[in-house]
Amino acid sequence: MPAPDTYDAVIVGGGHNGLVAAAYLARAGQSVLVLERLGTTGGAAVSTRPFDGIDARLSRYSYLVSLLPQKIVRDLGLDFAVRKRTVSSYTPTVRGGRATGLLVGGDTTRESFAALTGGEREYAAWQRFYGMTQQVAERVFPTLTEPLPSRDALRDRIGDPDAWRMLFEEPIGVAVEENFADDLVRGVVLTDALIGTFADAHDPSLLQNRCFLYHVIGGGTGDWDVPVGGMGALTDALAQAARAAGAEIRVRHEATRVETDGTRAEVTVRSPDGEHRVAARRVLVNASPQALAALLGDEPPAPAEGAQLKVNMLLRRLPRLRDRSVDPRQAFAGTFHIAEGYGQLADAYRDAASGRLPTAPPSEIYCHSLTDPSILGPDLAARGYQTLT
Incomplete structure (x- = not known):
């Protein structure tokens, strides 16, 4: 069996935190590999067109920006903007x-x-x-x-x-x-x-x-600010910064096991080409505590209680309010x-x-299209459509 590829750092999970880590490490001269199970990076901070044939980009999960330090934006030279509500x-x-x-x-x-x-x-x-x-x-x-x-x-x-x-x-x-x-x-x-x-x-x-x-x-x-172009605009900029610094990003590559002797780690990876291993001086895991435990073969911690349901909609007009003193464009x-x-x-x-x-x-x-109309195609915006989540 050939020796596995070796990197200074392997990052499991291509969400926004993993991409920030990849960009900083690569800029510091480290060899970096990002492994992402899905077909695109971004994790919970992505934009999608959820309605077939309709040009509307909605932030699928996370939706506002507040905890992103401007230092990171400056350090990584991100081409990314927000708008105040x-x-x-x-x-x-x-x-x-x-x-x-x-x-x-x-x-x-x-x-x-x-x-x-x-x-x-x-x-x-x-x-x-x-x-x-x-x-x-x-x-x-x-x-x-x-x-x-x-x-x-x-x-x-x-x-x-x-x-x-x-x-x-x-x-x-x-x-x-x-x-x-x-x-x-x-x-x-x-x-x-x-x-x-x-x-x-x-x-x-x-x-x-x-x-x-x-x-x-x-x-x-x-x-809490609205990301221009949807939340995916941020993680796309992060992925671009990581790649520009020399990080390697592989999508549809799922880490299934992490083994370490304290000085070196090996990561088992499942991809469309089969299963293989990569080695690293360090492994960073951008995933839940339960996923980390599964990678290490440990007993997983109890999941946090609670649940949320999110529904994305596209409307021909905003709802009317019973309180007629408030414009729906303000309320939403x-x-x-x-x-x-x-x-x-x-x-x-x-x-x-x-x-x-x-x-x-x-x-x-x-309703983010009130603050950032760019998430709607020109035809939808001209006809008064709005997003509602």
Whole structure:
């Protein structure tokens, strides 16, 4: 049997993290091989045309950009851009038998708070709370591309004992209830702690706090931006940067086994040409903990609880709103919340924790073609079509 090909680094999985690693290692003069099981790179950050014969490119899974440091964009010379959303979110509700809602973003935010809550208190609390999270973001986000700080070092870096307590030591539900009184406003804050996380506001594990921090620290501002051309434009740029630096990328090549003696590793690879091995000084795995365990022949950890369902649509027009004071082009430009009041989120968690489908599943809708029309072909855009997810 011939000796396997040898590389400085073999990267299992061609998602965005694997491609970033490949580009940096190749630029440092390392020989790099990326193994991707699917027919294209990008992992969960890809764009597709899901409707046959229709020129609409939708981000299939991941859909907004916030945790991508500009340092990586500059270092790798990525040809990639994002656009700011004009609206952060809209949350409809009914008060006193009247359809209304909360619109966050733009010049009407204060007015929307006042119309919903009947005063200035909640808006002032919102300004204080998110002023605090932005200061935390400015201090924490740069650490994502630095050696991991100790707990004490990060606390000193933040320099705000109240912020540290609310975000790092106590369940986020305590802070939400301390700062806000309105159920709908509380729910809008809490959604950032629960997206993709099976927990409630007061979970002692603080899993929801971790999720909240990821949502509010991005870019040092907490902004979530729309990728121009869809999410696949980012991972295509990353793959191009990796290849330009000398990395070798093989799609439809599935790593099935990793064996190591502590100084050298061998990776068994299944491809259309059969099974073969490659050797490496180091192996990086851009996959789930369960996939890593399977590669090493270890007992897999229990999978995380919870589930999400995503539906991509193409519409001839945006839905009309019961709240006629809000233009649908505003409401759907950001994140449109459904059944995400504070009490509704708690009820949904209790249902799911008891093994039942929630009576009112928390849901979110967004329309990226309002911010980035380039994902639609010229004919669709001219006829007023919009994407909705």
